[in-house]
Amino acid sequence: MRVDGKRVAIVGATGAVGTEMISVLHRRAFPLSGLELFASERSAERKLDTPFGTLTVKPFTLEAAQACDVVLLAVSGDFAKKHARALGEKGAVVIDNSSAFRYDPDVPLVVPEINGRLARGQRLIANPNCTTAVLVMALNPLYAAFGLEKVIVSSYQATSGAGAAAVEELKRETANWLAGREVGHEHFVHPIPFNVIPHIDTFQDNGYTREEMKVVWETRKILDVPNLPVSCTAVRIPTIRAHAEAVTIETAKPVDPAVARQILSEAPGVRLIDDPAANAYPMPLTASGAYDVEVGRIRQNLIFGERGLDFFVCGDQLLKGAALNAVQIAEVAAA
CATH class of the missing domain: 3.40.50.720 (NAD(P)-binding Rossmann-like Domain)
Structure with a gap:
């Protein structure tokens, strides 16, 4: 002190x-x-x-x-x-x-x-929101360099995002599944062991959940792009900690994956892990407990071509999130 x-x-x-x-x-x-x-x-x-x-x-x-x-x-x-x-x-x-x-x-x-x-x-x-915080750490450097026309993201969110009791449910019900006992659920709408649930928070009138719309609203506000087209699918997965996200962007300018890697490698709060030949890419196991958001699997998008990029991010939602x-x-x- x-x-x-x-x-x-x-x-x-x-x-x-x-x-x-x-x-x-x-x-x-x-x-x-x-x-x-x-x-x-x-x-x-x-x-x-x-x-x-x-x-x-x-x-x-x-x-x-x-x-x-x-x-x-x-x-x-x-x-x-x-x-x-x-x-x-x-x-x-x-x-x-x-x-x-x-x-x-x-x-x-x-x-x-x-x-x-x-x-x-x-x-x-x-x-x-934790999902948004992890996402924008990777989006912002790319937005500054290439501009953004569209953002499409699918998030794979750890059970700790729903609180400590939800983590205990994952552990308890996984043990029940492995022991051949009945598997129940309380904090999730379906059993979580060996399952993925494309439902986090309440469904809205447009078919998206509130968790998904938080990513839309907050990304626009943080980046100060009020009309940026953003679409998100949020999925709960049976991991304990750190959220992962698969991201596709359409850029305003042509984007070179090699240049994008260089930009992300120099961005504060971001750790580039992008060596597929060595099986190195972002994962909850390596992002858990880390301050930096991991970014990897950077590649040209096959739909948007030279103005498109795909990448994968992972960040500790209890820390950066x-x-x-x-x-x-x-x-x-x-x-």
């Missing part, structure tokens, strides 16, 4: 994203003068072993959180709508991980490597 540092609060500190936020603050040596952990009444007074020592989780109060310089919200959208703006009234920088404010025109939706400047001087900043991005926003906004 530093005398001249920032006092940071994490609301929802006992959840998967909240605990990652604690770890990221430590790993990035965020300039802390104090760390306050808040959770619901049922989780309050728990002792958490953290890199900063054993800390006590407190029940959330508006007054206690308002006393901090930075408030990281890892809670539901309803909670954020109720408290986020009030938390910033006393001067705190509030970074919300829910979808509550992502589509408000007066609230910046920030990925620091892309539009971090928008966080400066703001009291309320939205963190994007949530906790890491939130802390990076805090580094910019509270500087």
Whole structure:
């Protein structure tokens, strides 16, 4: 802790994203003068072993959180709508991980490597959906170099994207399947072991799910291309951590895969893994726990020709898709 540092609060500190936020603050040596952990009444007074020592989780109060310089919200959208703006009234920088404010025109939706400047001087900043955050890390450098006409993405999303209880369901029901016992489901609409489910969040009137439309809405806002044609299919798969995405883009200018590789290899927050001859490409196993988003399988698209590119990305949705991005926003906004 530093005398001249920032006092940071994490609301929802006992959840998967909240605990990652604690770890990221430590790993990035965020300039802390104090760390306050808040959770619901049922989780309050728990002792958490953290890199900063054993800390006590407190029940959330508006007054206690308002006393901090930075408030990281890892809670539901309803909670954020109720408290986020009030938390910033006393001067705190509030970074919300829910979808509550992502589509408000007066609230910046920030990925620091892309539009971090928008966080400066703001009291309320939205963190994007995990699938979108992973996608735009690869899209933005290509957009800057070649322009974008269309984006088509299929996401393959880990069970941890649905929370810790969903991961436990995967483990428990996989064990049941292997033992020949009946396989059930609670957090997913169908059994998840050895299955893929093309259904995440609720279906909308246009036939897409809300998860898929989040990718559309948020990609447009982050890249500042309001009418960019984007189509997404979101699929839940039986992995534990890190989301993968197959992406096809039509570009405004001719795109050379070799040039695209070079651009992506130099992009901050991106790790190029693209050596098919050596069986090297992005995978959840290698992306899990990593800060950088992996990009590979880069090739000319057979439909769009010289103005088309296919590639595969994989990123840790609890890190770049949530906790890491939130802390990076805090580094910019509270500087």
